[in-house]
Amino acid sequence: MTGPAVMDSSALIFAFRLPGILRILKRSYPYVLIPSAVYDEVVVEGQRLGKEEVDAIQNEVGRFVRVEHADDELPVEPDPRLGKGELEVIYLALRVGAEAIIDDRRARIFGARLSVRVIPLASLLVTARGDGSLEPEEASTLLDDLVQAGYRLRSDTYIEVRRSLLAP
Numbered sequence: 266m267t268g269p270a271v272m273d274s275s276a277l278i279f280a281f282r283l284p285g286i287l288r289i290l291k292r293s294y295p296y297v298l299i300p301s302a303v304y305d306e307v308v309v310e311g312q313r314l315g316k317e318e319v320d321a322i323q324n325e326v327g328r329f330v331r332v333e334h335a336d337d338e339l340p341v342e343p344d345p346r347l348g349k350g351e352l353e354v355i356y357l358a359l360r361v362g363a364e365a366i367i368d369d370r371r372a373r374i375f376g377a378r379l380s381v382r383v384i385p386l387a388s389l390l391v392t393a394r395g396d397g398s399l400e401p402e403e404a405s406t407l408l409d410d411l412v413q414a415g416y417r418l419r420s421d422t423y424i425e426v427r428r429s430l431l432a433p
Contacts (some may be wrong), residue, residue, distance in 0.1 A: 267295075267319065268294070268361075268362065268363050269294050269295060269296050269297055269298050269331070269363050270290075270293075270294045270297050270298070270299070270300070270360070270363055270364050270365070270366050271298045271300070271357045271358040271363050271364070271366070272297050272298070272299055272303065272354065272365075272366045272367075272401070273301050273303060273315070273350060273351055273354045273357070273365070273367040273368065273369070273372070274306045274307050274350050275368050275369075275386075275388040275416075276324045276366040276367065276368060276385075277297075277303060277307055277322065277330075278307060278311075278316075278318055279297060279386055279411060279415075279416055280324050280386070281318040282317075283410050283411060283412050283414060284414065285403070285405065285406075285407045285410065286386070286389070286391050286411065287391045289389050289390070289398070289399070289407075290329075291329060292393070292398060293343065293389060293392070293393070296328075296331055296432055297329065297331070297366075298331050298333050298354070298357060298361065298363065299330060299331070299332055299354075300331075300332075300333060300335035300347050300350065300353035300354055300357045301333075301334055301335065301353065302333070302335070302348075302349040302350040302352075302353045303350045303354065303409040304332045305325075306350050307319070307322060308323060308326075308344055309431055326418075328369050331384070333357060333361075335352075335353035335354075335356040335360070336357075337381065340348075341378065341379065343373045344371060344373070345409055346433070347371060347372050347375060351367060351369055351372040351375075354359060354367055354372070354376075355367075355375060355376045355379065355381055355383075357374065357379075357382070358381045358382075358383075359375065359376075359379055359381050363384070364381070364382040364384055365381050365382070365383045365384070366383075366384055366386055366389070367384075367385070368383070368385045368387075368416075368417075369384050370385055371418050373385070385421060386411070386416070387416070387418060387422075387426055388426060389410065390404050390407055390408055390426070390430060391404075391429050391430065392427060394430050399430075401430060401431045401432075401433075404430040404431075405425045405427060405430050405431055408423070408426060408427055408430060
């Protein structure tokens with residue numbers, strides 16, 4: 266992947282909670298973009314709540330993590346069930362021609378309707394495993410670490426991802 270990715274709040278938080286995921290992101294993208302709504306949700310609100318990953322994220326702002334304003338105009342009516350951060354991720358990805366890393370199923374479907382390539386965070390493990398930058402055991406451990414950190418996967422999806430990570 267040559268350009269940046271645009272990240273949603275949950276993907277950003279999990280990446281900074283798990284150094285192995287952050288390493289994969291840094292190998293895969295020159296930098297990541299986050300819209301203002303994601304910054305406010307993760308950093309501003311995270312500071313207020315004393316979240317541990319906030320300092321690490323702030324240290325990368327202006328370097329690997331870049332905050333950018335997202336336009337509020339879409340060529341279609343937005344899905345009212347999506348949050349401001351998810352919509353801004355899709356707006357920004359559409360505007361800059363980047364992929365969006367979003368875990369919310371509705372947001373992924375909405376982004377796809379706009380021809381935005383939307384991927385869940387766990388798919389980065391599959392990609393890294395496929396290109397040889399992760400060994401099967403390391404990839405499987407990172408998947409388990411994600412789940413233990415609170416990352417939600419349906420059980421059938423977990424089994425499918427794990428199987429693909431361990432395949433020869």
